[in-house]
Amino acid sequence: MYEADLRATAGRNMAGRVGAGANTRLPELYRTMRRIRTFEERVGELFVRGQSAGSMLHLSIGEESAAAGVCANLRDGDSFTTHHRGHGIFLARGADPARMMAEIGGKEAGYCHGKGGSMHIADMGLGHLGANAIVGGGIPAVVGAGLSARHHKTGAVSVAFFGDGATGQGILYESMNMAALWHLPCVFVCINNQYGMGTNIAQATANPNLHERAAAFGLAAETVDGLDVEAVAEAAERLVEGARAGKPAFLAVSCYRFYGHARKDKSPYRDPVEEEAGRRQDPVAFARAALIDRGLESESELDRLDTEIGAEMDATIDFTVAQTEPPLASMFRDVYAPEEPEPEPVRARIDRVLARD
Amino acid sequence: MALQELTYRDALRKALADAMTENPDVVILGEEVGRYGGAYGVTKDLIKEFGAERVIDTPISEPAIVGAAVGAAMTGLRPVAELMYVDFIGMTMDQLANQAAKIRYMFGGQIGVPMVLRTQGGTGRSAGAQHSQSLEAYVMHTPGLRLAMPATVADAYHLLRMALTKPDPVVFIEHKALYTMKESVDLDAEPLTWGKAAVRREGRDLVIVTYSRQLHYCLEAARTMSAQGIEATVIDLRTLNPLDFDTIRAHVERTGRAMVVSEGVMTAGVAAELSARITEECFDFLEDPVVRVTGEDIPISVSTVLETGSVPGPQLIADTALRMLAGRVPA
Ligand SMILES: Cc1ncc(C[n+]2csc(CCOP(=O)(O)OP(=O)(O)O)c2C)c(N)n1
Numbered sequence: 001m002y003e004a005d006l007r008a009t010a011g012r013n014m015a016g017r018v019g020a021g022a023n024t025r026l027p028e029l030y031r032t033m034r035r036i037r038t039f040e041e042r043v044g045e046l047f048v049r050g051q052s053a054g055s056m057l058h059l060s061i062g063e064e065s066a067a068a069g070v071c072a073n074l075r076d077g078d079s080f081t082t083h084h085r086g087h088g089i090f091l092a093r094g095a096d097p098a099r100m101m102a103e104i105g106g107k108e109a110g111y112c113h114g115k116g117g118s119m120h121i122a123d124m125g126l127g128h129l130g131a132n133a134i135v136g137g138g139i140p141a142v143v144g145a146g147l148s149a150r151h152h153k154t155g156a157v158s159v160a161f162f163g164d165g166a167t168g169q170g171i172l173y174e175s176m177n178m179a180a181l182w183h184l185p186c187v188f189v190c191i192n193n194q195y196g197m198g199t200n201i202a203q204a205t206a207n208p209n210l211h212e213r214a215a216a217f218g219l220a221a222e223t224v225d226g227l228d229v230e231a232v233a234e235a236a237e238r239l240v241e242g243a244r245a246g247k248p249a250f251l252a253v254s255c256y257r258f259y260g261h262a263r264k265d266k267s268p269y270r271d272p273v274e275e276e277a278g279r280r281q282d283p284v285a286f287a288r289a290a291l292i293d294r295g296l297e298s299e300s301e302l303d304r305l306d307t308e309i310g311a312e313m314d315a316t317i318d319f320t321v322a323q324t325e326p327p328l329a330s331m332f333r334d335v336y337a338p339e340e341p342e343p344e345p346v347r348a349r350i351d352r353v354l355a356r357d
Numbered sequence: 358m359a360l361q362e363l364t365y366r367d368a369l370r371k372a373l374a375d376a377m378t379e380n381p382d383v384v385i386l387g388e389e390v391g392r393y394g395g396a397y398g399v400t401k402d403l404i405k406e407f408g409a410e411r412v413i414d415t416p417i418s419e420p421a422i423v424g425a426a427v428g429a430a431m432t433g434l435r436p437v438a439e440l441m442y443v444d445f446i447g448m449t450m451d452q453l454a455n456q457a458a459k460i461r462y463m464f465g466g467q468i469g470v471p472m473v474l475r476t477q478g479g480t481g482r483s484a485g486a487q488h489s490q491s492l493e494a495y496v497m498h499t500p501g502l503r504l505a506m507p508a509t510v511a512d513a514y515h516l517l518r519m520a521l522t523k524p525d526p527v528v529f530i531e532h533k534a535l536y537t538m539k540e541s542v543d544l545d546a547e548p549l550t551w552g553k554a555a556v557r558r559e560g561r562d563l564v565i566v567t568y569s570r571q572l573h574y575c576l577e578a579a580r581t582m583s584a585q586g587i588e589a590t591v592i593d594l595r596t597l598n599p600l601d602f603d604t605i606r607a608h609v610e611r612t613g614r615a616m617v618v619s620e621g622v623m624t625a626g627v628a629a630e631l632s633a634r635i636t637e638e639c640f641d642f643l644e645d646p647v648v649r650v651t652g653e654d655i656p657i658s659v660s661t662v663l664e665t666g667s668v669p670g671p672q673l674i675a676d677t678a679l680r681m682l683a684g685r686v687p688a
């Protein structure tokens with residue numbers, strides 16, 4: 001199926017959008033994608049330098065258009081959840097990359113004080129209801145957020161981002177059914193990077209036309225080619241605004257996971273020819289070429305921007321390395337609300353048992 | 358007969374391969390068990406040896422994986438379902454606790470569910486709150502489920518082979534920090550007895566009851582204590598259901614002191630059950646209260662500092678035992 005996608009996009013004429021006008025969002029979309037790409041590259045460096053907390057780092061290189069294109073249509077007050085490959089989405093919603101990197105390094109200065117890490121990053125201030133290490137685990141929360149938005153009449157939309165692998169989870173279908181049944185302002189975004197670990201989507205389902213499932217539940221449902229971030233943004237605009245008006249939606253973004261599942265996976269299960277073709281489906285390079293082609297930016301302007309972003313992201317590593325580990329006693333904090341007593345440490349309990357004469 | 362150098366991972370793989378060779382009805386199903394070879398490499402290349410119809414890669418659908426294993430077991434297969442992390446057991450709890458565990462009983466003994474659910478748990482990889490838990494208490498709390506937790510390479514092999522002969526569902530929890538542990542083992546040696554604990558070390562002063570990775574920490578602590586004149590008996594439970602309480606009782610009665618060590622959280626955990634039982638059944642022999650050394654009653658952090666700080670290590674075990682015995686035993 002992806003082969004067909006590749007052929008279709010290879011034959012497409014990028015010049016088709018010349019004249020889309022001065023109000024194009026492409027420069028901003030490019031900038032967002034470039035920041036994601038560079039951030040993810042630095043996450044890889046953090047790992048190599050032995051500064052990351054663990055090796056469960058899932059990079060979103062190759063799928064930046066999903067984050068950039070969808071988030072370009074979200075507003076203050078909207079909320080979202082992500083899967084374990086969610087750095088890019090969070091960045092696209094305005095995260096501070098230094099605090100993100102510090103969290104990935106397990107440092108006190110990170111978004112979750114080193115408790116969450118790469119797979120559990122969150123920021124309620126930006127509407128990020130949480131990244132998740134349980135495949136599908138974050139999906140139903142957007143149904144609840146949709147109920148809240150309806151109840152409080154906020155006009156907010158809630159978006160669940162997840163991978164193609166999560167389409168194997170029953171909870172996705174339970175959630176979409178509820179959203180459709182109750183006309184909730186929810187959007188389900190499936191980032192179809194063709195793989196769940198070593199399993200190609202074609203090995204995980206007999207019908208890889210994922211949007212058809214959502215349509216069957218009564219959602220507005222589309223598949224879009226993630227090579228073209230403008231196409232993603234346009235589809236997302238339609239679907240997000242539809243959801244705001246009470247028509248929940250599903251969007252599958254077709255893309256390719258450029259590297260391994262996690263930092264240490266070299267994808268031995270993938271055909272190198274396929275990999276090479278997949279990596280040519282590069283949304284960042286595609287957008288860059290389009291900007292130059294259409295005369296929206298010059299190559300040197302883009303080089304300058306890329307360098308600037310490189311420096312910004314380099315600084316996140318320096319920041320992280322300089323930060324302190326969370327204090328040991330902080331492990332008891334935030335199990336319950338701050339006004340509640342903290343759990344009693346095992347050591348304190350042992351002390352009491354042993355304190356006899 | 359021959360000693361061979363094997364890792365815990367190799368031993369598990371060999372147990373699966375040997376069982377599959379012996380019994381054509383043994384099938385494996387789970388995420389990434391086939392082409393990928395298992396998230397921790399336990400099923401590496403089994404698909405090449407036994408084919409994709411016996412080593413079945415599934416979609417990411419945990420409840421259906423376990424549920425399919427239940428149905429397969431009821432209809433003549435010998436399924437080994439794999440959950441990549443024990444942390445996902447909650448998603449499968451209906452199939453496990455309401456279906457697998459109760460089918461024999463609810464249906465008046467007509468049929469059993471001879472399946473094995475292999476999974477792994479524990480800390481040690483900075484894998485965060487949803488990939489580092491020790492959830493054996495969920496299983497031990499459910500009548501109808503057997504529970505094995507190997508701590509050594511030889512046990513990894515033998516317990517898995519035996520689990521695959523048991524008439525009832527066995528949950529088999531490996532420890533993610535043990536996969537690369539190496540031992541010289543003789544797999545043809547007399548197999549262990551299912552349901553019988555192993556006394557890994559004998560000492561006169563106290564009994565330490567433990568299982569899984571904490572065994573190694575307890576043995577290390579016991580060596581430290583020995584250098585200070587305190588001798589501990591260390592019991593490795595191997596299976597938590599069946600539970601070999603006879604062995605525990607015999608050693609508690611002999612030494613008069615017991616400590617229970619588990620990586621799981623303290624409250625309502627495996628150590629709570631063991632401690633209660635030792636207190637109830639060995640009360641007259643105890644010189645001191647049973648002490649639990651366990652994981653903290655908190656989730657696991659991704660920060661390595663907080664992660665290692667929240668579970669027992671050799672030092673806490675040794676310190677606690679030494680304090681327990683301070684001034685009570687002639688040094
Ligand atoms: C419930 C659950 N099952 C299995 C896993 C192990 N796991 C982590 S990521 C992953 C693959 C997910 O694939 P996909 O949803 O396509 O996301 P991608 O990694 O491609 O971004 C698996 C099987 C998990 N974390 N949670």
Ligand SMILES: [Mg+2]
Nearest residue numbers: 163164195196
């Ligand atoms: Mg995927």
